Amino acid sequence: MKSTTPPPLHLVQSQDLPRGISSVRALPDAELAALWDSIVVEDGIKERLLAQAVLNYTLRPKVARSVLPMHGVILLVGPPGTGKTSLAKGLASTVAALMKGAKFRLVEVDPHALTSSAMGKTQRAVGELFSQSIAEQAVNGPTIVLLDEVETLAADRTRMSLEANPVDIHRATDAVLVQLDALAASHPQLLFLATSNFPLAIDQAFTSRCDLVIEVPLPGxxxxxxxxxxxxxxxxxxxxxxxxxxxxxxxxxxxxxxxxxxxxxxxxxxxxxxxxxxxxxxxxxxxxxxxxxxxxxxxxxxxxxxxxxxx
Ligand SMILES: Nc1ncnc2c1ncn2[C@@H]1O[C@H](COP(=O)(O)OP(=O)(O)OP(=O)(O)O)[C@@H](O)[C@H]1O
Ligand SMILES: [Mg+2]
Structure with a gap:
């Protein structure tokens, strides 16, 4: 029988990763912790992000979803260059450092690797990313997934133009929503950190699944x-x-x-x-x-x- 034990993280090469995953790394990570410190935002933003992410591990696994329907998704929105991606990566490391004892991992998703001009392919690739690749990572322990530029994965179905395979994109959004529900039910140790410059381009059904949507403003x-x-x-x-x-x-x-x-x-x-x-x-x-x-x-x-x- 084939062994399912994953190789040690330092031996994982990017070409060995499944399609749509650009990197996997162990947390906490000194470089990412430095990113968290380097971003200047009002204290309230970091505090709320951290508290929400920690609740994902202290509260969510212990309370039935019928009582508290948490999906384990935090969305950071704001203009380009305001530190959303840096905050998300830094948050992942900071949560892992706070939750001592557990072996956390950060999985980075590259949504552009999934979109395809061929009809139906995007939907399949997105479905596989969530139901197989991410689920496989999540069985190894607490897993934080970075969904950068999430509007490309969960595009608003009501705003789709009739160019460029709208049916395919429509189905890809459907696939993301279905998979998010399935993963939320089966993997309470999974936390998604999503970022976007275009909150209006994100499907509302995705936004409604977010446990926290936080606006990262331009610096004053x-x-x-x-x-x-x-x-x-x-x-x-x-x-x-x-x-x-x-x-x-x-x-x-x-x-x-x-x-x-x-x-x-x-x-x-x-x-x-x-x-x-x-x-x-x-x-x-x-x-x-x-x-x-x-x-x-x-x-x-x-x-x-x-x-x-x-x-
Ligand atoms: N509030 C901030 N304080 C300090 N540095 C910042 C801040 N915002 C952005 N930067 C710096 O700008 C660069 C880009 O940040 P980052 O990629 O996190 O932004 P972003 O909001 O994800 O941008 P985009 O929307 O274009 O993806 C980084 O070098 C980061 O350190
Ligand atoms: Mg970014």
Whole structure:
């Protein structure tokens, strides 16, 4: 008889993973824990995410679904670059660290590997991912599954255009819902962390199955300052003059100019600022707050132009 014992995680190669799963790793994980700390959001967001995820392991397995119909799904929505994926990965590690004793795993799903132009194939691939690949992972112990860009898997069936196989996508959404119900009933140690930039594109039947839907907003001026400060400090470990910028009072001016930009753009601002002049590119220690302010203004103009283009 064929052995069903899975290989140790460090021996799992990505090409050996089933279709639709891009990685499996043991939790907690130091790199992911650092991600959790690196995201600046109001404390309430992290606290609620963590409490909901912990309840999945303390409450859900012990109370009948007829009493508390938990599905083990948390959805993070918000504009691009606000830290949703980082928070989801960091949350997985933080929950595992809190729930001492159990061997948690993080399974990352790549939804794009499942969509196919051939009629009926997407539905089958999605069905297999949940009913076989994820279920097999879940029997190994507490499992957290990252469903990034979930709108591609659970597309709103009422909004489908008639292009590109709407029937197939419709059925794929049906398959996700059926499988979520089945897994929720059979695997209470399974937790899905889903993210999306397009909450309106997600099927409402999926959203209604979520135990928590949390909005991750764009950083405000205070958070923008904190992100810039943290980033300058880290770069300053290699380029000492940059650490001094982090502690300057004038960083407030840069933060004001950067208010409304997303976290990804804020981190990139430092590189963009260095790329404004040949001198700073040759010697990053020459970076000034004026460079950063100019980069912030450029980013605001690009953002306004992109918005205008989408209207
Ligand atoms: N609030 C934040 N605080 C600190 N850094 C942030 C924040 N938001 C985003 N970042 C940084 O921006 C980068 C992108 O973050 P991430 O991929 O988690 O965003 P996302 O919301 O998932 O984006 P997308 O919607 O485009 O997938 C990361 O390097 C992250 O550290
Ligand atoms: Mg993301």
């Amino acid at each position: 001026a205070q958070a923008a300052r904190q992100i810039l400060h943290q980033c300058l400090r880290s770069v300053g470990e290699t380029f000492p003059s940059i650490a001094k910028l982090a502690d300057s009072r004038d960083l407030d001016r840069v933060a004001e100019a950067a208010a409304g930009l997303d976290g990804r753009t804020l981190r990139k601002l430092i590189v963009n600022a260095m790329a404004l002049r040949k001198e700073t590119a040759l010697d990053p220690n020459k970076l000034t707050l004026a460079d950063l302010e100019a980069a912030a203004r450029n980013a605001q103009s690009s953002r306004a132009a992109a918005k205008g283009g989408h209207q």
